[in-house]
Amino acid sequence: MAKNKNVIVTCAVTGGIHTPTMSPYLPVTPQQIAEQSIAAAEAGASIIHLHARDPETGKPTPDPEVFMQFLPVIKQSSNAVVNISTGGGLGMTLEQRLAAAMRAKPEMASLNMGSMNFGIFPLLQKYDSWQHDWEPAFLEMTKDFIFRNTFKDIEYVLRHLGEEHGTKFEMECYDLGHLYNVAHFVDAGLIKPPFFIQMIFGILGGVGADLDNLTHMHSVANKLFGDDYEWSVLAAGRHQMPFGSTAAALGGNLRVGLEDSLYISRGELAQSNADQVRKIRRILDDLSFTVATPEEARARLALKGGDMVGF
Ligand code: KMH
Ligand code: ZN
Helix, strand or coil, rough: CCCCEEEEEECCCCCCCCCHHHHCCCCCCHHHHHHHHHHHHCCCCCEEEEEEECCCCCCCCCCHHHHHHHHHHHHCCCCCCEEEECCCCCCCCCHEEEEEEEHHHCCCEEECCCECECCCHHHHHCCCCCCCHHHHHHHHHEEEHHHHCCHHHHHHHHHHHHHHCCCCEEEECCCHHHHHHHHHHHHCCCCCCCCCEEECCCECCCCCCHHHHHHHHHHHHHHHHHEEEEEEEECCCCHHHHHHHHHHHHCCEEEEEECCCCEEECCCEEEHHHHHHHHHHHHHHHHCCCECCCHHHHEEEEEEHHHHHCC
């Protein structure tokens, strides 16, 4: 039997879904994003997945200048792989979503593998008042919002960020069909092994957080991609830890972070991203798994190296 690989832990530190009212611990300013990223890396995350926010309002921003306020700080204090989102914040154009990654030329970037409804409006019911006017409007807007990732969009990112800058992708697959979209681009020669698939459960508009869906997506991905890929799992909200642990038990990798869940346990807000990394690490330790170092993640994903980036 093949030896278990060490588990690549990604931490997505702030995202573009949750809003400042929902947690005082959500990092918003460049300094907060840098500090929480460095602490998450120290706790054992080998990949840090990053979005930026307007420091005043906490609203997701695509502004490369804001990214450039925290990217070099993270690089100076940690060896973690920096992964910049190209999903951005809901409602941004593709050009806006790509701007920071095109400027920073990171080792990794996210790549969303299909268009879909992306409904975060159910969160409206959980809060009576809001710190900023943009927050309820942002959530409400998703009732009539399509998260656009057409074949043309995906090809554009693969060519201009992937081929031109050597960035490799965390391919976000929110449903079974997205795996077939990956296979289409593998067949077309635009995605080359080894590649990294992030299976996502529990987003309204994507596949639900049912473990049968995880095992099915994993077995279909195995049929499509064999030994050519590494896979990872994230699940929204309370499903984060059980799905991550299950992925590890099945030989996969996992993602935690406040982008995906604001909680550390039932009803208790996580006070930092590092707290979530430490928690999953305790679970992994108890199950006799070891987390991968950033260098191991780089080797397994064939990344270009931390000194080949633009920051
Ligand atoms: N927010 C997650 C559900 C991205 O940044 O490109 C998926 C994500 C998308 O991380
Ligand atoms: Zn993200």
